[in-house]
Amino acid sequence: MKVWGDREELPSVIRTGTLFALRLGPPLFALLMLLTPVEALAANEALAGSAGEAVSWWVWPLVLLAVTFLMGIVAVLGGVGGGVLFVPIISGFFPFHLDFVRGCGLLVALSGALAAGPGLLKANLASLRLAIPSAMIASTCAIIGAMVGLALPTHIIQTALGATILGIVVLMLMARKSEMPEVRRADNLSSALRICGVYTEESTGEQINWKIHRTPTGMLLFVAVGVMAGMFGLGAGWANVPVLNLLMGAPLKISVATSKFLLSITDTSAAWIYLNQGCVIPMMVVPSLVGIMLGSFIGVRILRVAKPAFVRWIVIVLLLFAGAKALTKGLGLPFIV
Amino acid sequence: MTDPMSSEANNQDAQDEQLLYARALEIGMYIGLVILFITFGVYVSGIMAPAVPLDRVSTYWHLPVHEYLETVNQNHLHLAHPPTGWAWLTMLGKGDFLNFIGIAILGGVTIICYLAIIPTLLRKKDSAYVAMALFEVIVLTLAASGILAVGH
Numbered sequence A: 001m002k003v004w005g006d007r008e009e010l011p012s013v014i015r016t017g018t019l020f021a022l023r024l025g026p027p028l029f030a031l032l033m034l035l036t037p038v039e040a041l042a043a044n045e046a047l048a049g050s051a052g053e054a055v056s057w058w059v060w061p062l063v064l065l066a067v068t069f070l071m072g073i074v075a076v077l078g079g080v081g082g083g084v085l086f087v088p089i090i091s092g093f094f095p096f097h098l099d100f101v102r103g104c105g106l107l108v109a110l111s112g113a114l115a116a117g118p119g120l121l122k123a124n125l126a127s128l129r130l131a132i133p134s135a136m137i138a139s140t141c142a143i144i145g146a147m148v149g150l151a152l153p154t155h156i157i158q159t160a161l162g163a164t165i166l167g168i169v170v171l172m173l174m175a176r177k178s179e180m181p182e183v184r185r186a187d188n189l190s191s192a193l194r195i196c197g198v199y200t201e202e203s204t205g206e207q208i209n210w211k212i213h214r215t216p217t218g219m220l221l222f223v224a225v226g227v228m229a230g231m232f233g234l235g236a237g238w239a240n241v242p243v244l245n246l247l248m249g250a251p252l253k254i255s256v257a258t259s260k261f262l263l264s265i266t267d268t269s270a271a272w273i274y275l276n277q278g279c280v281i282p283m284m285v286v287p288s289l290v291g292i293m294l295g296s297f298i299g300v301r302i303l304r305v306a307k308p309a310f311v312r313w314i315v316i317v318l319l320l321f322a323g324a325k326a327l328t329k330g331l332g333l334p335f336i337v
Numbered sequence B: 001m002t003d004p005m006s007s008e009a010n011n012q013d014a015q016d017e018q019l020l021y022a023r024a025l026e027i028g029m030y031i032g033l034v035i036l037f038i039t040f041g042v043y044v045s046g047i048m049a050p051a052v053p054l055d056r057v058s059t060y061w062h063l064p065v066h067e068y069l070e071t072v073n074q075n076h077l078h079l080a081h082p083p084t085g086w087a088w089l090t091m092l093g094k095g096d097f098l099n100f101i102g103i104a105i106l107g108g109v110t111i112i113c114y115l116a117i118i119p120t121l122l123r124k125k126d127s128a129y130v131a132m133a134l135f136e137v138i139v140l141t142l143a144a145s146g147i148l149a150v151g152h
Helices: A013-021 A025-050 A059-078 A080-092 A097-120 A129-151 A154-174 A187-192 A213-231 A237-247 A254-275 A282-303 A309-330 B007-045 B063-077 B085-091 B099-124 B128-146
Strands: A196-203 A207-212
Touching: A025 A254, A025 A282, A059 A282, A059 A309, A080 A154, A080 A207, A080 A237, A080 A282, A080 A309, A097 A129, A097 A213, A097 A254, A097 A282, A097 B007, A097 B063, A129 A237, A129 A254, A129 B128, A154 A207, A154 A213, A154 A237, A154 A309, A187 A213, A187 B063, A196 A254, A207 B128, A213 A282, A237 A254, A254 B085, A254 B099, A254 B128, A282 B007, A282 B099, B007 B099, B007 B128, B099 B128
Parallel strands: none
Antiparallel strands: A196 A207
């Protein structure tokens, strides 16, 4: 049996783990540190609520602003949309009902996509011709997802949300992105719809011609993407990018940009269902929106010096934490952290 | 024969409607966000009294939406039915409901963008994309209309 005598002999996995623990970014640390007192505050308020001694009205919007600000930083660094972090974390640790969290999550993801959309379209990184057929399917199915999600009992949605978030973690761990997938021949449907384009790769100045394949299969997958986006109030970037990039063969930059723009259409349809059902509380929406936007603004600046592989792990840990919390909450089990 | 997939002309074709969409989206997004932030300021500063007092909001948001609407209506609004769909339009005199103007603009801007590009697509005789754009307008309008009601 081998004995690990000194630090040099530590197996690489332990060394990597130690390094990871030591280098946990301040945003993640601050976010995790904030969540425990937030949950305690929520529990206290639930007890005090019946006696009419709830905390001051401005406390929750302020806490929400702080948490979503950190979330915005982490989301940008990890290359995910704010919605996928927002719904499991806020529904897990804040006193808001899941109905309002989903409505708010959709509006947060929608606002982020609306803000990014014009720039991405003008730079010709988001492709309108690729987005229109995908959005038609995803947005229609998002309505169905939203209606089903609002009709089902909360504990079922909470459990399914937890399972979905843990599934996203597995997807993030397993899926490999391809900067420039090889597409030998465009399929008939994408040829007929003339889904192709040219963009300039800034790092090399090269003009890249791109086209896609497996369009019918991709469109079929947008059915599931739309339903899940509507049902859980998640932005669906985590699903859009693998479908566009790995399956349909769009270059990574085009996939990420088109996915972000696509959210502005998919989330619009689902957001209207939640809005019309009364699932939107301005006191939750505006602080969250401001927090995520300011956080994203700072995140973009940190991104210039951050290490992508490391920040990807931050998001995976955070999603694992939030997914486990949502799952245990839905199943009525204790959450030990 | 020209390869349609490698032609840059295709990309240039896409530019007209794409840039038009981008411009409409940019304008709508800025208008929506600015109005949302202004109305929220009006709401929390107390310039316009809310229907649900600020210090009472947190006592309701843990409830499922149907129960929330019933309770809020019973305690504060006193309407014949809890306010769903576009009922907020009738309560714009209240600080909290005022915020829905900005939210509705953000929700409606995509419909405007699609409507804006349809003439360009028609001019190019791009019938597949005209059909898809019209379908999207119908889907989003249906979602926004409030016709699609849900019950727990």
